[in-house]
Amino acid sequence: MPLIGCIADDFTGGTDLANNLVKSGFRTRQVIGVPDSESPNEAVDAVVVALKSRSIPAADAVSQSLAALEWLRRQGCEKFYFKYCSTFDSTPAGNIGPVAEALMDALGVDGTLFCPAFPATGRTVYQGHLFVGDRLLNDSGMEQHPLNPMRDADLVRWLGRQTQAATGLVDHACLSRGEAATRERIDQLIAEGRPLIVTDTLDDAQLTTLARASAHLPLVTGGSGLALGLGALYQPAVADPGQLPPVQGSAVILAGSASRRTREQIEHATTRLPTYTLDPQRLADAFDATLDAVMAWAAPQLGDTPLLIHSDTRPEAVEAAQAQLGVEAAGALIERALATLAERLLAQGVRQWIVAGGETSGAIVQALGIAALRIGPEIAPGVPWTHATTAEGDIHLALKSGNFGAPEMFTSAWEIIR
């Protein structure tokens, strides 16, 4: 079995992928950013390098991803997996297409798959169109995403706008004919000069078909779902996430995600947990004073009952902040606010964390100075509890992708680690 090297374009995506790899039996190590040194000598089957490269300029995403690839090759990886969002978060400028093409060039491969599907969370692909539950992607709430509004569910067309090379599709009818027919179709598309192959997927069985049919490709790309198929392909020795080492300390939820599901989770938690809503306008006018006010509110309440601190992500609030500050600056301001609060809360003894949103998680994990994550028990498909070490001590941390988890997750997740 080859050692699998994975590059995730955000940190929630990294834990999502690591979680599915562990579920599939792979002993998995997740590192944050490209490490300065080589991996410790421990027996693993898969390594995930989590980057924050989803919403940065395409050229930077390419160079970070190539650096991750080189590091993974030095660790002995032979099969590679580029992980992006199951809702294909990107813009016409990238970064999914440019990064995939650069990885293909660096590996000298002539074709790869694009498989964002994750049926357990309702992400399926039919005739190249991405669905979230029963809605097309462009009608799922993702069309209002603050950084990468997804306004086209046709992935063949969307990916085609990001890349030089031609795109193709392995459709549902082909997949239903099984592994050999699917492999033949993949090879035929590559031979025809259509190396960027979007795949339909309706269920987990088709993820297995895809994993088997693409076993000969050194590089695959997708959401985390395909990792479930890789388990059936390689049948690794069983990895048991087991219980994480216990950690004592107070609990906080930090949410910068503007996703529809996170808004539902906030709504559910607001009536049950002490809650603070960050106003982007106030942050723009008086950043330090606003954070001081949040800390003055939080400090006396820290304890076993989690506190919820979240950005105001009602569509009208996002629109107003972006109109005042610009799209990138508004996002960066809120990320900086939550990251600074995380540092201050860590110093006050917070040791149990849920963070919602991929970009938000990137900012917070970097602020907490975390180098690696150990994957623990699953809260919901795509969301594991993890264990990490910071300069202040060990913590439990769940990085929650925007649209993952049940509406009551912010109040129910804690039972799993306590």
Ligand SMILES: Nc1ncnc2c1ncn2[C@@H]1O[C@H](COP(=O)(O)OP(=O)(O)O)[C@@H](O)[C@H]1O
């Ligand atoms: N009110 C707001 N106005 C503008 N941007 C916001 C607002 N609230 C949050 N954001 C930004 O939106 C982005 C959300 O992305 P992310 O954290 O990946 O979560 P998700 O993808 O689930 O929405 C972050 O950059 C965050 O700082």
Ligand SMILES: O=C(O)[C@@H](O)C(=O)COP(=O)(O)O
């Ligand atoms: O694949 C997924 O959906 C997630 O792993 C993911 O990347 C989600 O990103 P955010 O919604 O930005 O948290």
